Amino acid sequence: xxxxxxxxxxxxxxxxxxxxxxxxxxxxxxxxxxxxxxxxxxxxxxxxxxxxxxxxxxxxxxxxxxxxxxxxxxxxxxxxxxxxxxxxxxxxxxxxxxxxx
Amino acid sequence: xxxxxxxxxxxxxxxxxxxxxxxxxxxxxxxxxxxxxxxxxxxxxxxxxxxxxxxxxxxxxxxxxxxxxxxxxxxxxxxxxxxxxxxxxxxxxxxxxxxxxxxxxxxxxxxxxxxxxxxxxxxxxxxxxxxxxxxxxxxxxxxxxxxxxxxxxxxxxxxxxxxxxxxxxxxxxxxx
Amino acid sequence: xxxxxxxxxxxxxxxxxxxxxxxxxxxxxxxxxxxxxxxxxxxxxxxxxxxxxxxxxxxxxxxxxxxxxxxxxxxxxxxxxxxxxxxxxxxxxxxxxxxxxxxxxxxxxxxxxxxxxxxxxxxxxxxxxxxxxxxxxxxxxxxxxxxxxxxxxxxxxxxxxxxxxxxxxxxxxxxxxxxxxxxxxxxxxxxxxxxxxxxxxxxxxxxxxxxxxxxxxxxxxxxxxxxxxxxxxxxxxxxxxxxxxxxxxxxxxxxxxxxxxxxxxxxxxxxxxxxxxxxxxxxxxxxxxxxxxxxxxxxxxxxxxxxxxxxxxxxxxxxxxxxxxxxxxxxxxxxxxxxxxxxxxxxxxxxxxxxxxxxxxxxxxxxxxxxxxxxxxxxxxxxxxxxxxxxxxxxxxxxxxxxxxxxxxxxxxxxxxxxxxxxxxxxxxxxxxxxxxxxxxxxxxxxxxxxxxxxxxxxxxxxxxxxxxxxxxxxxxxxxxxxxxxxxxxxxxxxxxxxxxxxxxxxxxxxxxxxxxxxxxxxxxxxxxxxxxxxxxxxxxxxxxxxxxxxxxxxxxxxxxxxxxxxxxxxxxxxxxxxxxxxxxxxxxxxxxxxxxxxxxxxxxxxxxxxxxxxxxxxxxxxxxxxxxxxxxxxxxxxxxxxxxxxxxxxxxxx
Numbered sequence: 065x066x067x068x069x070x071x072x073x074x075x076x077x078x079x080x081x082x083x084x085x086x087x088x089x090x091x092x093x094x095x096x097x098x099x100x101x102x103x104x105x106x107x108x109x110x111x112x113x114x115x116x117x118x119x120x121x122x123x124x125x126x127x128x129x130x131x132x133x134x135x136x137x138x139x140x141x142x143x144x145x146x147x148x149x150x151x152x153x154x155x156x157x158x159x160x161x162x163x164x165x
Numbered sequence: 166x167x168x169x170x171x172x173x174x175x176x177x178x179x180x181x182x183x184x185x186x187x188x189x190x191x192x193x194x195x196x197x198x199x200x201x202x203x204x205x206x207x208x209x210x211x212x213x214x215x216x217x218x219x220x221x222x223x224x225x226x227x228x229x230x231x232x233x234x235x236x237x238x239x240x241x242x243x244x245x246x247x248x249x250x251x252x253x254x255x256x257x258x259x260x261x262x263x264x265x266x267x268x269x270x271x272x273x274x275x276x277x278x279x280x281x282x283x284x285x286x287x288x289x290x291x292x293x294x295x296x297x298x299x300x301x302x303x304x305x306x307x308x309x310x311x312x313x314x315x316x317x318x319x320x321x322x323x324x325x326x327x328x329x330x331x332x333x334x335x336x337x338x339x340x341x
Numbered sequence: 342x343x344x345x346x347x348x349x350x351x352x353x354x355x356x357x358x359x360x361x362x363x364x365x366x367x368x369x370x371x372x373x374x375x376x377x378x379x380x381x382x383x384x385x386x387x388x389x390x391x392x393x394x395x396x397x398x399x400x401x402x403x404x405x406x407x408x409x410x411x412x413x414x415x416x417x418x419x420x421x422x423x424x425x426x427x428x429x430x431x432x433x434x435x436x437x438x439x440x441x442x443x444x445x446x447x448x449x450x451x452x453x454x455x456x457x458x459x460x461x462x463x464x465x466x467x468x469x470x471x472x473x474x475x476x477x478x479x480x481x482x483x484x485x486x487x488x489x490x491x492x493x494x495x496x497x498x499x500x501x502x503x504x505x506x507x508x509x510x511x512x513x514x515x516x517x518x519x520x521x522x523x524x525x526x527x528x529x530x531x532x533x534x535x536x537x538x539x540x541x542x543x544x545x546x547x548x549x550x551x552x553x554x555x556x557x558x559x560x561x562x563x564x565x566x567x568x569x570x571x572x573x574x575x576x577x578x579x580x581x582x583x584x585x586x587x588x589x590x591x592x593x594x595x596x597x598x599x600x601x602x603x604x605x606x607x608x609x610x611x612x613x614x615x616x617x618x619x620x621x622x623x624x625x626x627x628x629x630x631x632x633x634x635x636x637x638x639x640x641x642x643x644x645x646x647x648x649x650x651x652x653x654x655x656x657x658x659x660x661x662x663x664x665x666x667x668x669x670x671x672x673x674x675x676x677x678x679x680x681x682x683x684x685x686x687x688x689x690x691x692x693x694x695x696x697x698x699x700x701x702x703x704x705x706x707x708x709x710x711x712x713x714x715x716x717x718x719x720x721x722x723x724x725x726x727x728x729x730x731x732x733x734x735x736x737x738x739x740x741x742x743x744x745x746x747x748x749x750x751x752x753x754x755x756x757x758x759x760x761x762x763x764x765x766x767x768x769x770x771x772x773x774x775x776x777x778x779x780x781x782x783x784x785x786x787x788x789x790x791x792x793x794x795x796x797x798x799x800x801x802x803x804x805x806x807x808x809x810x811x812x813x814x815x816x817x818x819x820x821x822x823x824x825x826x827x828x829x830x831x832x833x834x835x836x837x838x839x840x841x842x843x844x845x846x847x848x849x850x851x852x853x854x855x856x857x858x859x860x861x862x863x864x865x866x867x868x869x870x871x872x873x874x875x876x877x878x879x880x881x882x883x884x885x886x887x888x889x890x891x892x893x894x895x896x897x898x899x900x901x902x903x904x905x906x907x908x909x910x911x912x913x914x915x916x917x918x919x920x921x922x923x924x925x926x927x928x929x930x931x932x933x934x935x936x937x938x939x940x941x942x943x944x945x946x947x948x949x950x951x952x953x954x955x956x957x958x959x960x961x962x963x964x965x966x967x968x969x970x971x972x973x974x975x976x977x978x979x980x981x982x983x984x985x986x987x988x989x990x991x992x993x994x995x996x
Contacts, residue, residue, distance in 0.1 A: 067167045072208070073275040075175050079182055079201075081268040086186035088260035088977055089251075094237060095194050098185050101229070102198070105205050108221075112214045121304045124214050124297075128305065131217075131224055132316045136323035138229050142236050143327035149240045150333075157972050158252055164970025253971055263980045270987040277995055 072113040080106035091156040093145050097138070104134050170211055177204035189248050195233050202226040216298045342393030343404045346425040348386040349433055350476060352379045353468035360465060364458030373448035376461035380444050380468050384437035391430050402426055402860045405478050405542050412481075416537055424478040424542050428676070428861045431854075432475040432608055435680050439600045439687050440468055442832035446691050447592040449828035450698065460500060460590070467493035471601050475608060480529050480539040480547075483609065487525065487573065490602045491518045497597060498589040510585035517582040521572015528565035531558065532616075541612065551615035559616050563623035566609060566616075567630075574606030575657045576634045576664060581920055583657055587649040591694030594649060599656050599686040604679050607663045611672045614862065618670075628668020628752070632759045635661030637917070639766035643773070644913035647704050648693045651774050654916075655730065656686060658763060662745050665760060671748030672862060673855045677847045678741035680854075684843050685729035685738055688836035692723035695825040695833065696778060700785055706774065711783040715822040718830045720779045722837040727775045729840040731768040732887040734880075737843030739887075743880050744847065750879055757879075761886055768890025776898040785822065849876065 083102030090096050108127045115123025149155060177200060184197030202225050209218035251257050295303075305313055356379030364372050394402050407422035423429075444464060451460050467490060474486025492515075499511030532547060533539055535558045540546045551559070570576070575583040586598050597603070610617065610627065617623055635658045642654035659682050666675035697704055699716050713720045729736040732743070742764060750757040824830070847854040896902045915921060 065168055067171045067211075070275055071171065072212070074272055075178065075208075077268055077271040077275065079178060080271070081264045082179075082182040082186055084267065084980060085260050085264040086182075088263070088973055088980065089257060090186065091973075092191055094191050094233060095185070098194050098198050098233065101225075102182055102185060102201060105202065105225075108217075109205055109208060112209055112212050112217065115214070116212050121300050124217055124301055125304050125309055127214070127217050128220070128301065129309075129312060129316055131220055132320065135224055135229060136316075136319050138232055139323045139327045140330075142232055143330040146236060146240065146331045153240070160972065161970030164968055253969075253973060256973060256977065259977055259981075263977065263984055267980070267984045267987065270984065270991055274987070274991050274994070277991075 069113055069117050073110060076106045076110040076113070079103075079109070091158055093149075093155075093157055096157060097141055097145070101134070101138075104130060167211065170207070174204045174207040174211070177201070177207075187248075191237050192234070195230055195237065198233075199226050199230050202230070213297060215296075216301050342389050342396070343425055344406060345386045345389045345393070346404070346406050346423050346476065347408055349383050349390065349437070350423075350469050350472040352383040352386065353465045353472065355379060356465040357462060357469060360458060360462040364462055367458060369452060369454075369457040370448050372458040372461050373444070373451070376465050377441060377444035377448065379465060380437055381441045383468065383472065384434070384441050387430065387433040387437050390425050391434060394425060394427065394430055399860055403542055417533065417539070419479055419481050419539055421482060422478040422540075423476040425476070426542075426861055427858045428608075428611065429476050431676060431680070431858070432604075433472060435683050436471055436475065436601050437468070439683050439836075440596060442835055443592050443596045443600070443687060443691065446595075446694070446829050446832040447590075449826050450592055450694055451590065456500070460497075463493055463496045463500070464592075464596070467497070467597060467602075471605070474605055478541055480532060480541075483612075484522075484525055484529065487569070487605060488522065490597070490605060491515060491522070491573070494518070494586070494597050494602055497593040498586045500589055500593065504588065506585075507588040510582070510588040514582035514586050517579050518572050521569040521579055524565040524568025524572070528562045528569065531562045531565065535562070547613070548615050551613075551619055554616065554619050556620055559619035560623050563613070563617050563620050564626065566613060567623065567627055570606030570609050570664075571630065572606075573609075574603045574660045574664070576606070576630055576661065577637060578919075580634065580638070580657050581923065584650055584653045584916070587647070587653050591649065591690060591697065594653070595687045595690035595694070598653065599690050600683040603656060603660055604663070604683070607660065607667065607675055607679055610664070610667045611675060614667075614672055617667070624668050624670065626668070628665050628749075628756055631661045631664030631666075631668055632749075632756050632763075633661070634658070635665060635763045636759050636766075637661075639763045639770065640913050641916045642770040643766060644909035644911075646706055646914070648696065648706050648709070648774065648778065649690070649704060651706075651770060652686070652689055652693060655689075655767065655771070658767060659686065659730070662742065662760065662763070665756060666745040666748060669748045669752035669756065671745060673847070673858050674741065674744040674748055676858065677854055678745055680846060681729070681737040681741040681840070681843045684836055684839040685726045685736075688722060688726040688833060688840055689730065691829070691833055691836065692719055692726060695719040695829055696723075698825050698829070699822045701822075703785065706777045708785050709778045710781045710785065711779070712822055713779040716824045718824060719833065722830075722833040723779065724775060725837040725840055727771050729843075731771050731891060732764055732883055733891075734884060735841075735844060737840050737846075739884065740844035740848060743883050744849075746883055747876055747879050750875075761882065764883055765886040765890045768887040769894050772891045772894035773898055776894060780899060 080103050083099045083106060086099035086102065087096055090099065108130055111123045111127050111130075113123075115121060115127075148160070152159065181197045181199075181201030181204060185194045185201065188194045188197060202221060206218045206221045206226075209215075209221060356376050359375060360367070360372055367375060394404070397404075403424065403426040405422050405424050407420050409421050411421045412419040444461070447460065447464070451457055454460065470486045470489025470493060472486070474483050474490060477483040477486060495511045495515040498514050499508045502508045502511070529539060535554055536547050536550055538545055538547060541548050543549070554562075568579075572579040583598060583603070587594055589597075617627070638654045638658035638661060642651050642658065645651045645654060659678070663675045663678050663682075666672070666678065696709070696712065696716065696719060699712070699719065700709060703709065725736070729738040732739045734740075746757055746760050746764070749760050845853075897905055897908055912918070
């Protein structure tokens with residue numbers, strides 16, 4: 065039995081879902097960020113699968129760029145988190161709720 | 166043989182993911198993330214995306230997670246996060262529902278809607294004679310050159326921005 | 342010569358403009374002379390146009406002079422153009438003629454009033470409006486004049502507006518007129534709808550094409566125009582403003598409410614007679630209303646104590662006669678009576694003004710008496726007017742009234758009987774007035790002896806000159822009654838002469854006026870079809886009735902055989918309580934309906950608008966709950982949305 069492409073896709077979907085659920089449930093900003101990384105990885109996996117299926121290098125190019133941008137995003141996001149947590153140590157995502165209606 | 170590799174890698178990935186979501190200690194979450202990233206790299210190799218597998222390990226696991234750990238260390242947020250309480254009512258059930266629904270739909274999409282046109286994109290064939298690195302490199306530096314340059318600029322800007330943001334305020338120079 | 346017709350309304354308009362700009366500077370009496378000159382010039386222009394008409398053959402005596410194009414919108418073509426035909430020229434001549442005399446009189450009467458120039462300003466504006474009304478070649482121009490005279494009437498009735506009663510009377514006149522104007526307007530709409538034009542003259546005009554109207558449309562137009570005429574000419578039930586209009590200065594009462602404005606309604610009916618001919622029912626209605634009004638007003642006049650109110654009800658009664666004539670098809674008789682009535686009613690009003698002036702602003706007849714010796718000229722002319730209106734031959738009123746009664750006899754004996762009884766009453770109340778004012782005991786001597794407060798304490802519904810608003814009383818308070826200056830007496834003499842010879846306009850047999858007006862009426866001309874003997878008998882009956890009325894008044898007021906109070910019941914003095922009834926209705930149910938409407942407007946309509954705002958506010962505050970401020974809630978929302986999108990794509994891909 066060979067590995068079907070669909071398996072990869074389903075694995076990617078499950079990984080994405082776990083990451084998404086984690087994002088919605090966790091309050092620690094760093095952990096929330098890590099869940100975002102999980103979601104990005106799931107997307108990468110899906111793209112690579114399709115690149116192989118469709119015999120198209122464009123999928124891998126996208127993954128390449130996603131990696132780079134994810135790196136930049138992490139840099140900036142961590143900078144923000146550092147700024148906030150320096151002022152308010154022990155803050156969670158729920159504490160930044162001044163924009164309420 | 167492929168199946169075994171796939172199964173093992175999938176197990177690692179899922180275990181790691183669940184660990185990230187469920188661990189109360191952020192340091193544990195980071196380590197679980199590393200595990201997941203390694204699993205994904207294995208799958209990349211199995212899918213003949215060798216260069217990407219390498220980059221994944223080096224950049225993602227090697228640099229990004231290290232960054233995470235640095236911040237955790239600097240800010241001391243390694244204290245356990247209380248997972249049992251949920252201040253926002255209804256968030257957990259709603260999240261569960263959305264997650265299940267989303268998963269179901271995507272799986273359905275993957276299984277049922279197999280519409281592959283078979284047309285080539287601009288990028289060109291993946292297989293061919295050359296190695297994966299060659300193909301990828303050729304594509305990036307010719308067809309996607311503009312994107313490449315843009316991302317380079319983005320990286321520089323991100324670094325500058327992070328440095329500016331994370332500086333400790335000097336009391337003598339700037340008024341806060 | 343006929344082109345001079347446009348000067349007729351233009352000259353009073355020029356007078357109005359000049360007085361508007363320079364009236365204050367001209368002052369007393371120059372402003373008055375200017376106004377009089379303008380109206381006299383209009384009279385001359387009228388004569389010139391008349392001569393021009395006479396120069397033409399009988400069939401071609403309808404001359405239209407187009408000034409300019411006014412409206413050309415949709416299918417409506419209305420020009421400002423004047424129609425000079427025998428009917429309009431007759432009206433022009435007596436309006437400007439009598440108007441000039443009254444202007445002359447006013448120069449003396451209004452002397453000393455602080456708003457002297459204003460008075461003549463309004464009088465000239467009135468003259469302009471009336472002449473436009475009479476000369477207009479289409480319904481819209483007539484309506485313009487109609488409204489104009491209504492406005493001037495309001496302005497002039499409440500000329501001494503410091504007096505509450507005067508201001509109220511002006512408002513009452515205007516509002517009652519408005520009810521009539523509604524009828525006129527709807528009639529205009531109907532006419533345009535049915536015939537496509539509002540113009541009188543020409544082959545496409547409504548006068549030529551009236552026979553094409555279906556009877557129901559003609560009936561509608563006729564009745565609606567009659568509603569307008571009833572308002573303007575004070576017929577039942579829209580007469581209520583005329584007695585109160587006596588609050589205005591006496592020349593106003595003479596000019597507007599006796600000689601000219603109130604005849605506008607009769608003129609309108611006569612002008613559109615082809616439409617009336619199409620609907621017999623309308624003619625019957627007009628005749629009945631006219632007769633009823635004549636009788637009703639005569640009964641009220643019997644019991645009035647104010648010298649001007651008697652004449653006011655008398656005017657209403659005589660106008661009723663004119664409408665009766667119209668209703669039985671005797672248009673020429675109506676016009677004849679209109680002209681003679683203008684002569685003697687203006688005379689009577691001006692004479693009353695002279696009397697009031699002479700007894701220092703006293704208007705209650707119970708406090709007059711034996712003034713013959715003190716005001717000989719006034720008395721003599723007033724007596725001439727009295728004989729004319731009572732219908733004593735050979736004075737003017739006898740001929741015109743007799744012609745109406747003969748036409749009524751031919752149409753319906755009942756109408757004739759009402760007319761005859763009314764003639765008797767007319768003679769009675771006018772004789773009563775003459776006896777009370779000029780003969781008998783000098784009751785004003787006792788009135789002077791009493792204190793002023795006592796004299797005014799008697800509850801009066803009519804306006805007794807409580808606070809004289811004119812300026813020259815200082816020289817006159819107390820003292821004997823005196824004759825008026827020549828400026829006021831001259832018009833009286835002229836009008837008296839006209840009242841004597843005015844019958845010559847249309848003597849039976851010669852029928853000058855009838856022949857002159859024949860082209861206007863064409864084949865609807867109504868020849869009296871009575872045998873000569875019957876006519877003579879009717880004339881004798883009318884004369885006898887008049888004499889009987891005079892004798893009866895003599896018994897009560899000179900010989901005192903009968904108590905005056907027996908003949909003057911409160912019912913008649915309060916005009917059958919109609920005014921009081923109207924006041925009760927308006928104060929009660931009408932007020933409640935108005936209150937209800939106002940409440941609905943406040944609560945319903947304003948409430949609805951405010952409610953929209955309230956609903957938006959409430960909705961907003963409910964929706965506000967979604968904005969919790971928690972990032973994770975927003976993330977949940979985004980995730981849910983993404984799931985929905987996924988579902989949509991799946992559905993599209995598989996279904």
